[in-house]
Amino acid sequence: MVGAVIYALAINYFLIPNRIGEGGVTGLTAIGYYTLKISPALTNLVLNGILMLVGWRYLNRQTVYYSLWAVLWISIFLKIPVFMPYQTSQTLIAAVTGGVLMGISMGLIFRAGGTIAGSTILAKIVNRYLGIRNGSAMLFFDLSVAIPSAYVIGFQNMLLTVAELYVSAVVLNKFLDAVGAKRSVMVFSEHNQEIGQALSSQLGQGVTMLNATGFYRQRRQDVLYYICSQQNWTRVMPIIAAIDPEALVVTDQIRSVRGVNLSKL
Template sequence: MVYALAINSFLLPNKLGEGGVTGLMTIFYYWLKIPPSLTNLVLNGILLFVGWKFLPKQTVLYTVFAIVSISFWLRVTSPLQFNLHDPLVAAIIGGVLMGIAMGIIMKGEGTIAGSTILAKIVNKYWGIKTGSAMLCFDLVVALPSFIWIGFENMLLTIIELYISAVVLNKMLALFVAKRSFMIISAKSDELACALAKLNQTGITLLDGHGYVSNEPKKIIYCVCDANLQVKVMHQIEQIDPLAFVVLEEVRSAYGGNLIKLL
């Protein structure tokens, strides 16, 4: 529904394009007046064959559901059109809504077909961020669109695509945000026990050696959800205020009950 609102309420009324299949939907609408719901169904149906070969079957089945849902909501929301005085506002709002919608869909292990299928494949085999890969594919359609929507609107479309890619990357990172801790402490065993109970996952103890002190050290390494960051720091401060702590953001983690590449 959010995806359909972005197209019907902000992109089409302000003559903005899009990338991938969505971009072709807008071009066919401006050029031949073909309903976006029909274009979405036909073109994405073709691209599903590619996804069936390279992506998990569950993802493809969820994508079928997403395509049908989007076509339905494109029909339902077609009367909700906002002709804004400043098309830049439409590009910004449309980009944010697109990013949010695709983030929710991809969080559910689905895609909206089109360039998102290709982006998922690139992410799976080369590890490139999904939003960034999708932006590259979308530009292939968006750049020639100036023939139908004009040069200025084509530039606004590129702004909208960039915003949606940034929002998508942020959304996916938000859903799977992780933090890694590397802790050097004189109370490593006590601290590791407390963190294991707090984090409910494994804690790794590494053998180290202090170069300056010339003493053996135990190094604690753990990865936890971002929402546990403050609790972990508080636990460390309570047990060993003198502990040396290195905290880092984790873009992706894989294995066990952790998360795959974004």
């Protein structure tokens, strides 16, 4: 619902007042409003209802239900009267701001397990079966609507629409990476048993010990493998350094960790 509020604010307060389009179904709702004055809430509900039938075939039921919930609330919030819309001659500001808000709103809805239907339904399907990132797949489908919209909103506003879509895709990808990101740590040390015990007891997470063999000396040694959240990351290195300041530590940022529902990867 919070994502739906932000989404409606982006459309009603930044995009439509400055005659900036959008991609996918939202782009079609904007075109319908600009040309025939059809309510965006009505167009959003009808067209997304049709696309939800496609999602019913290819996505899990929970995603479909949450998407219906998001689409319903977006349509409701779009119907709320607009007070003090942001209109400016510097329309790039409106496009960038609208793109940031769109990316955040979709990130919130995606993290909750839903979509905003439209091109995000298609993006979820592509992500599930082809592994393409949600924001990138959605940008492709959105551009297929945004570029032809130049015939309605003009070439300059079409370019602003493309800029807005790009910003929203980047923000969406960054948001999903940041919220779902984890840190992986590999530790090579003579004191891995003590380090593992300290990490497990102080941070309350499991630690894995791997059997490794150094190629040059053919020497067997345990390697500690640990996955932690971004919040715990600042506590990991001091724990390791306190036990073995000479330890070799290899770290990496990983996008997602799942041990139950692998489809969400």
